[in-house]
Amino acid sequence: MIILNRRHLLSLAGASMALASCGQGAETSAPKITLKSAWMRPPPGSRDTSAAYLVIQNEGGADTLLSASSPLADEVQMHISEMKDDVMSMRREDAVAIPAHGTVTYTPGGRHLMVFGIQDGVKAGDKLTLTLTFKRAGVITVEGVVGSGPS
Numbered sequence: 393m394i395i396l397n398r399r400h401l402l403s404l405a406g407a408s409m410a411l412a413s414c415g416q417g418a419e420t421s422a423p424k425i426t427l428k429s430a431w432m433r434p435p436p437g438s439r440d441t442s443a444a445y446l447v448i449q450n451e452g453g454a455d456t457l458l459s460a461s462s463p464l465a466d467e468v469q470m471h472i473s474e475m476k477d478d479v480m481s482m483r484r485e486d487a488v489a490i491p492a493h494g495t496v497t498y499t500p501g502g503r504h505l506m507v508f509g510i511q512d513g514v515k516a517g518d519k520l521t522l523t524l525t526f527k528r529a530g531v532i533t534v535e536g537v538v539g540s541g542p543s
């Protein structure tokens with residue numbers, strides 16, 4: 393015989409209610425995505441290429457990041473840096489899985505958004521707008537900064 397104390401019984405009741413309210417369960421429930429901590433390094437010298445970073449937080453079902461863009465640049469690509477035979481290299485990702493109830497972090501040394509064709513005069517302190525398109529959640533925009541880290 394299994395004896396549960398009152399506290400366990402209450403938490404079990406809470407869990408089953410939460411499952412019931414999910415309806416179809418975590419796999420098929422709608423993604424609930426929040427973008428935060430967006431920033432981009434100022435393009436060095438006369439170059440018009442840089443890298444941008446952000447945190448993709450998902451409190452719902454699984455989704456897929458399909459593309460990114462910014463009004464201050466011609467093109468934004470999803471990239472990932474990898475260490476292979478002591479050499480750091482990067483490759484483009486066409487789609488990035490966003491797990492259910494998970495977080496995907498774009499940070500220096502790992503995943504980054506490669507920003508091409510940055511407009512002249514973009515400098516530290518400027519506002520950064522990034523627009524990400526997800527398979528299920530659609531288009532989501534986040535405001536950030538140009539600088540040495542998230543504001």
Ligand SMILES: [Cu+2]
Pocket residue numbers: 471472482483504505506
């Ligand atoms: Cu890159």
